[in-house]
Amino acid sequence: MTVLQPGVQAPDFSLSTTPDQKVSLSDFRGQPVVLVFYPADWSPVCSDQLALYNELMPEFSEFAAQIIGISVDGVWCHLAFSKDRKLHIPLLADFEPKGAVARQYGVYREKDGEAERALFVIDDEGVIRWSHVSPVGINPGADGILKALESMAKGE
Amino acid sequence: MSATLTQPVSAPDHAEGPADAPLTLVEYGDYQCPYCGAAYPVVKRLQKTLGEKLRFVFRNFPLTQAHPYAQVAAEAAEAAALQGKFWEMHDLLFKQQALLEPDIIPTWAEKLGLDLEKLGNDIGHGVVEERIREDRQSGIRSGVNGTPTFFINGARYDGPPDYGSLLSALESELARRSG
Numbered sequence: 001m002t003v004l005q006p007g008v009q010a011p012d013f014s015l016s017t018t019p020d021q022k023v024s025l026s027d028f029r030g031q032p033v034v035l036v037f038y039p040a041d042w043s044p045v046c047s048d049q050l051a052l053y054n055e056l057m058p059e060f061s062e063f064a065a066q067i068i069g070i071s072v073d074g075v076w077c078h079l080a081f082s083k084d085r086k087l088h089i090p091l092l093a094d095f096e097p098k099g100a101v102a103r104q105y106g107v108y109r110e111k112d113g114e115a116e117r118a119l120f121v122i123d124d125e126g127v128i129r130w131s132h133v134s135p136v137g138i139n140p141g142a143d144g145i146l147k148a149l150e151s152m153a154k155g156e
Numbered sequence: 157m158s159a160t161l162t163q164p165v166s167a168p169d170h171a172e173g174p175a176d177a178p179l180t181l182v183e184y185g186d187y188q189c190p191y192c193g194a195a196y197p198v199v200k201r202l203q204k205t206l207g208e209k210l211r212f213v214f215r216n217f218p219l220t221q222a223h224p225y226a227q228v229a230a231e232a233a234e235a236a237a238l239q240g241k242f243w244e245m246h247d248l249l250f251k252q253q254a255l256l257e258p259d260i261i262p263t264w265a266e267k268l269g270l271d272l273e274k275l276g277n278d279i280g281h282g283v284v285e286e287r288i289r290e291d292r293q294s295g296i297r298s299g300v301n302g303t304p305t306f307f308i309n310g311a312r313y314d315g316p317p318d319y320g321s322l323l324s325a326l327e328s329e330l331a332r333r334s335g
Contacts (some may be wrong), residue, residue: 052302055221059296086221138314141159141301 003106003118006129010035010122011104015092016075023068023090025126032065032152033122034145037107037115039136041073041081041091049117049139054087056142063149065121070094070101072114107133121148159299159312165213170242172203173211178333179326181210182307184217184295187229187249188256189303191317196250198319205323209330214246216291217303225256227288232261234284235275236268244268309333 004010010033014024025033038049050069053060060067069091073081078091094101099115102108107118119140121130130148134140165171165180183199185192203210216234218226229249236245248264249256265275278284295305299312306313306322308329315321 048302051219051222052300055219056296139301141296141299143159143162143297143299146296 001103001106001108003116003131003133004104004120004128005131008128010120010126010128011101012126013101013104015070015094015101017090017092018079019075023092025122028066029126030124032063032124032149034060034065034067034149035105035120035122036067036069036089037102037105037118037120038069038071039109039112039114039117040071041077048085050087050089050091051085052139052142054085054089057088059142059146060149063153065149068092070115072099072102109136119145121145121152123152159301161294161307161310161312162297163294164310165211169213169215170237170246171211171213172243174208175211177209177211178330179206179210180213180307180309181322181326182213182215182310184215184291184298184300184303184305184307186216186218186223186226186303187233187253188223188226189219190253191302192304193250193253195304195317196253198317198322201319202322202326206326210326215295216288217295217300217305218288218292219303225258228258228261229256230288231279231284232265232275234287235278236265236270238278238283239270239274241268241270245270 010025012025014022017023053067067089069089072094074095075093078093082091099108102115107116109116116133117136118133120128123129129152132140132144161182165182199212203212216230218230220227233242233245233249236242245268262272265272304317308325313325315325
């Protein structure tokens with residue numbers, strides 16, 4: 001499976017974020033989007049990638065960037081997880097057909113039935129400008145995302 | 157993509173151990189984070205084992221969304237630093253982590269012999285807040301991915317934060333340097 005690379009138009013999708021609400025990538029046309037694919041809800045607390053991004057919302061909002069989490073967990077799981085961790089990041093359920101969006105982006109791990117720990121920074125026209133896949137056990141942090149957003153803001 | 161420390165250790169940092177030590181361990185931490193609390197005795201033990209070979213530096217990375225008292229605690233430590241008692245407050249915050257809440261800070265400050273009025277002013281006037289913000293920014297840019305995040309001679313350590321694992325990483329860095 002090949003991970004989608006910079007320069008490629010990001011495939012649009014429409015996934016549930018709550019039991020009665022869907023979110024599409026195209027909803028955010030006109031602003032940068034950070035797509036965060038991650039293996040599963042409920043990973044250990046303080047070293048959690050989403051908790052870090054949740055903490056860094058002010059930094060992302062400087063670039064008017066929308067950050068979105070995607071995993072194969074269902075909406076009820078996402079709701080419980082968001083509530084427990086006080087997350088302000090929309091979590092999308094790539095649940096049915098399972099992992100379809102992760103597959104489109106080339107970041108689905110067949111063996112585990114989960115998404116890779118992958119990041120995509122998408123510009124205001126829906127083009128992928130940066131992507132990164134980290135080893136599943138390693139939280140990539142936010143430096144790469146911020147660098148990508150910064151270079152986009154500078155018009156590079 | 158291996159994360160490295162973008163802000164080198166310098167004079168304003170809180171450091172224990174010789175400036176010319178062959179090993180520098182930097183921790184980005186949060187006083188209310190239980191994993192940082194667990195790492196506290198680990199670091200102490202590493203310092204004891206490695207002695208003069210190790211310099212330890214602590215920088216603030218309060219996860220304020222998850223830990224409501226993390227910022228208050230970081231401010232207390234930084235304000236104590238302005239009275240020359242950073243490590244005393246740092247130790248107390250981690251040793252008594254279970255008791256941490258904003259109302260206990262003055263009691264602890266008094267115990268350490270700090271000037272409470274100055275402490276309050278330094279916190280109230282945002283002097284220490286700026287310092288904490290700078291630590292946080294350098295952490296974000298260096299690839300801090302949660303707390304605690306350690307850097308060994310500038311390279312992010314991605315292994316488990318237990319004594320054995322950290323010691324062996326530090327020792328192999330020492331061997332690499334002298335080899």
